[in-house]
Amino acid sequence: MAYRYVRWFNGIGKNDVALVGGKGANLGELTVNGVDVPPGFCVTAQAYVDFIKGAGIEGKIREAVGSVDVENSVDLSRACDSVRRLIEESPIPVDIEAEIRTAYRELSDSIELNDPRVAVRSSATAEDLPDASFAGQQDTYLHVIGADSVVAHVRRCWASLWTARATYYRQRQGYDHFQVALSAVVQKMVSSERSGVMFTANPVTNSRSQIMIEASWGLGEAVVSGMVTPDEYILDKRDLALMDVNVAEKRTMVAEKKSEQGTVSVPVADFLGPQFVGKQCLGAEEIKALGSAARRIEEIYGAPMDIEWAFDGDTSRLYILQARPITTLSDESKTNEEAKAVEDKKALKVLVRGLAASPGIASGTVVVVKTIDEIDRVVDGQIMVTTMTNPDMVPAMKRAAAVVTDEGGRTCHAAIVSRELGIPCIVGSKDGSSRLSEGAVVTVDATRGVVYDGAVSLSSDEDKHSPLAPGAAPSYNRDMVYDLAPVTGTKIYMNLGDSSVVNKYKNLPFDGIGLMRTEFIFNSLGVHPMYMVKNGEGEKLIHEMSESVTAVAQAVYPRPVVVRLSDFRTNEFRGLKGGEEVEPVENNPMIGWRGVSRYISDEYEEGFRLECRAIKKVRDEYGLINVWVMLPFVRTTWELERVKEILASEGLVRNKSFKLWIMAEVPAVVFAADEFAQMVDGFSIGSNDLTQLVMGVDRDSGILNTMGYFDERNISVTRAIKTLIEAAHRHGITCSICGQGPSLYPDFAEFLVRSGIDSMSVNPDTVAYTRKLVAGVEQRLILNGIRGLTGLDR
Numbered sequence: 001m002a003y004r005y006v007r008w009f010n011g012i013g014k015n016d017v018a019l020v021g022g023k024g025a026n027l028g029e030l031t032v033n034g035v036d037v038p039p040g041f042c043v044t045a046q047a048y049v050d051f052i053k054g055a056g057i058e059g060k061i062r063e064a065v066g067s068v069d070v071e072n073s074v075d076l077s078r079a080c081d082s083v084r085r086l087i088e089e090s091p092i093p094v095d096i097e098a099e100i101r102t103a104y105r106e107l108s109d110s111i112e113l114n115d116p117r118v119a120v121r122s123s124a125t126a127e128d129l130p131d132a133s134f135a136g137q138q139d140t141y142l143h144v145i146g147a148d149s150v151v152a153h154v155r156r157c158w159a160s161l162w163t164a165r166a167t168y169y170r171q172r173q174g175y176d177h178f179q180v181a182l183s184a185v186v187q188k189m190v191s192s193e194r195s196g197v198m199f200t201a202n203p204v205t206n207s208r209s210q211i212m213i214e215a216s217w218g219l220g221e222a223v224v225s226g227m228v229t230p231d232e233y234i235l236d237k238r239d240l241a242l243m244d245v246n247v248a249e250k251r252t253m254v255a256e257k258k259s260e261q262g263t264v265s266v267p268v269a270d271f272l273g274p275q276f277v278g279k280q281c282l283g284a285e286e287i288k289a290l291g292s293a294a295r296r297i298e299e300i301y302g303a304p305m306d307i308e309w310a311f312d313g314d315t316s317r318l319y320i321l322q323a324r325p326i327t328t329l330s331d332e333s334k335t336n337e338e339a340k341a342v343e344d345k346k347a348l349k350v351l352v353r354g355l356a357a358s359p360g361i362a363s364g365t366v367v368v369v370k371t372i373d374e375i376d377r378v379v380d381g382q383i384m385v386t387t388m389t390n391p392d393m394v395p396a397m398k399r400a401a402a403v404v405t406d407e408g409g410r411t412c413h414a415a416i417v418s419r420e421l422g423i424p425c426i427v428g429s430k431d432g433s434s435r436l437s438e439g440a441v442v443t444v445d446a447t448r449g450v451v452y453d454g455a456v457s458l459s460s461d462e463d464k465h466s467p468l469a470p471g472a473a474p475s476y477n478r479d480m481v482y483d484l485a486p487v488t489g490t491k492i493y494m495n496l497g498d499s500s501v502v503n504k505y506k507n508l509p510f511d512g513i514g515l516m517r518t519e520f521i522f523n524s525l526g527v528h529p530m531y532m533v534k535n536g537e538g539e540k541l542i543h544e545m546s547e548s549v550t551a552v553a554q555a556v557y558p559r560p561v562v563v564r565l566s567d568f569r570t571n572e573f574r575g576l577k578g579g580e581e582v583e584p585v586e587n588n589p590m591i592g593w594r595g596v597s598r599y600i601s602d603e604y605e606e607g608f609r610l611e612c613r614a615i616k617k618v619r620d621e622y623g624l625i626n627v628w629v630m631l632p633f634v635r636t637t638w639e640l641e642r643v644k645e646i647l648a649s650e651g652l653v654r655n656k657s658f659k660l661w662i663m664a665e666v667p668a669v670v671f672a673a674d675e676f677a678q679m680v681d682g683f684s685i686g687s688n689d690l691t692q693l694v695m696g697v698d699r700d701s702g703i704l705n706t707m708g709y710f711d712e713r714n715i716s717v718t719r720a721i722k723t724l725i726e727a728a729h730r731h732g733i734t735c736s737i738c739g740q741g742p743s744l745y746p747d748f749a750e751f752l753v754r755s756g757i758d759s760m761s762v763n764p765d766t767v768a769y770t771r772k773l774v775a776g777v778e779q780r781l782i783l784n785g786i787r788g789l790t791g792l793d794r
Contacts, residue, residue, distance in 0.1 A: 514761025
């Protein structure tokens with residue numbers, strides 16, 4: 001058939017941007033040069049132009065968008081919404097629609113499939129030019145089935161030329177809105193087993209002599225969108241020698257919907273098996289094949305390229321999905337010193353790898369701590385290496401420049417405490433304590449989870465990966481920080497353990513302290529509370545605890561401070577002076593005598609009353625009524641009633657200014673959520689312990705963490721969380737969460753917002769990130785509500 005509005009890939013090239021847009025032109029260029037590209041065709045930009053004119057809507061578009069102030073996001077969104085509705089409701093000229101349907105049937109015949117799944121991609125005529133990349137500004141639709149659906153999605157691509165983000169981007173880049181048209185690319189869908197992107201120049205170091213490959217399971221959408229941290233491979237472009245490999249935990253993947261068109265995000269552990277979460281995606285031959293394809297494509301274009309690729313799940317054949325020039329490379333010329341730093345990194349010797357648990361970079365001498373008796377050997381600036389930390393080791397951790405452990409996952413003690421202290425930490429290294437030699441000088445790169453031999457400069461990595469340094473926060477005026485931070489309906493609280501660091505973080509954009517741990521205070525004293533009671537030294541604990549809480553409450557006033565009273569386990573209490581006299585030996589202290597069960601027992605009640613008196617002192621003597629209390633590890637309503645009686649006898653009674661929260665971390669609280677909600681002012685979901693107990697998984701097990709068992713996003717855990725939120729709201733109380741999940745997993749944060757969580761309490765290093773993440777989710781929910789849509793993926 002002679003087409004007017006359709007061009008096949010083998011009939012176009014890189015000079016046809018005005019005809020089929022940047023993406024279409026590049027796919028044609030690759031095809032005619034013999035690169036394996038999934039077959040397809042382009043609905044030309046002229047089809048879009050003739051559609052607009054034929055429907056008689058050009059004047060209405062100009063009226064809606066022509067005079068809008070693109071810096072006014074509300075007006076811009078409203079104008080663009082009206083234009084897209086106009087396009088989607090206007091009829092397509094009969095001849096254009098007929099050509100699209102005929103081309104789809106011809107594609108079906110050529111690949112010998114009836115109604116094949118295709119990708120329908122937007123390709124703007126100003127897209128992927130050498131001086132500006134418009135990639136991602138318009139929409140792409142995957143796994144589209146049938147001629148009717150293809151026609152509908154071509155129209156949706158045309159409409160996506162007028163999204164607020166695309167309109168704003170064109171304005172900022174200096175492009176005339178009405179000189180840009182849109183072609184739609186219709187391309188056979190590859191059922192990707194593994195996919196990703198690659199760059200024919202290293203975008204981090206700007207080195208033209210390296211190829212960077214990023215890979216993950218499933219469709220490449222997960223990598224391109226940033227949904228998953230991919231495996232990373234660095235190749236020497238000259239001989240394709242593998243220079244560096246970083247294998248990531250790939251917990252999420254995008255897969256096709258089997259029974260309908262479209263895609264879905266699924267846990268890797270459920271879809272492929274838990275062993276694939278931390279498994280390397282690519283083998284040596286596949287890496288080399290990708291490197292060869294990258295070099296070939298760069299030769300075709302004569303410029304560094306950004307390439308999307310996939311290995312077909314049925315045939316294992318490598319396909320190139322698209323290619324565009326890299327527009328973000330800096331001038332390759334460097335000073336001699338900078339060039340030497342880049343070259344030096346090639347020769348770095350990797351000693352140990354593990355999970356990056358607390359980001360940052362530090363160098364120092366290794367101190368291997370085998371037992372608690374050796375913590376005094378750690379002095380300021382050294383690298384503390386141990387099997388696993390415990391609360392008794394916190395004083396040593398505060399002196400250390402970085403921490404490396406053999407065991408543990410991202411929610412273990414070492415990870416949590418290191419993040420609060422603001423020091424780099426790598427956990428789950430498996431054999432770090434045996435491979436890192438006492439007294440050796442090493443560099444810990446906890447942004448990548450790597451320990452290097454010697455003291456080396458990693459400044460470029462540090463600049464790129466490190467979060468806001470804790471010490472930098474006070475240099476900003478608090479009002480300035482809040483003005484710059486996005487507004488969220490969901491409160492963003494901060495976790496804090498060591499009161500001495502509050503001034504480092506007090507100007508971060510948080511709404512209060514959602515979890516102030518008291519265990520640091522007990523460690524600082526080093527004496528068991530009941531030993532103090534026995535020796536008449538109870539006032540010492542009251543004084544130390546009240547001083548610590550006061551320091552925090554004054555620093556953040558009038559924002560609330562939720563103090564979680566002590567949650568030491570028996571093995572941890574035994575480490576304090578006098579502990580061995582009063583603490584039993586339990587085989588499983590994690591689910592033993594802890595939390596409220598300890599407070600109401602005859603053996604510890606007097607020690608608990610000291611904590612109550614400390615809180616009372618802070619509120620009464622210092623007038624800090626922003627201090628509230630949270631009870632940990634609650635199991636039954638009767639024990640909660642008993643502990644409330646003790647609190648009341650010490651003058652701590654629930655009222656408008658004194659709130660009582662409980663940690664919701666035991667499944668028993670989930671099943672009796674309505675009963676518990678009538679007894680307190682708030683739930684704080686301890687997602688670490690809740691996941692541990694729901695899933696039957698030791699949260700400190702490096703093996704199970706690596707295999708993907710410890711995951712707050714498991715359906716059993718999310719159902720428990722949703723039950724707690726709904727029960728809290730039925731009874732008019734607040735529901736928060738204080739685990740690590742929201743800041744580790746964007747999709748988990750989205751689930752929480754959609755489920756109605758009132759607040760999230762996260763570690764200091766993720767406060768700003770979590771606030772931005774939550775703001776984005778909330779804005780999408782609002783927009784979807786205005787548009788009458790449901791779901792966050794629309």
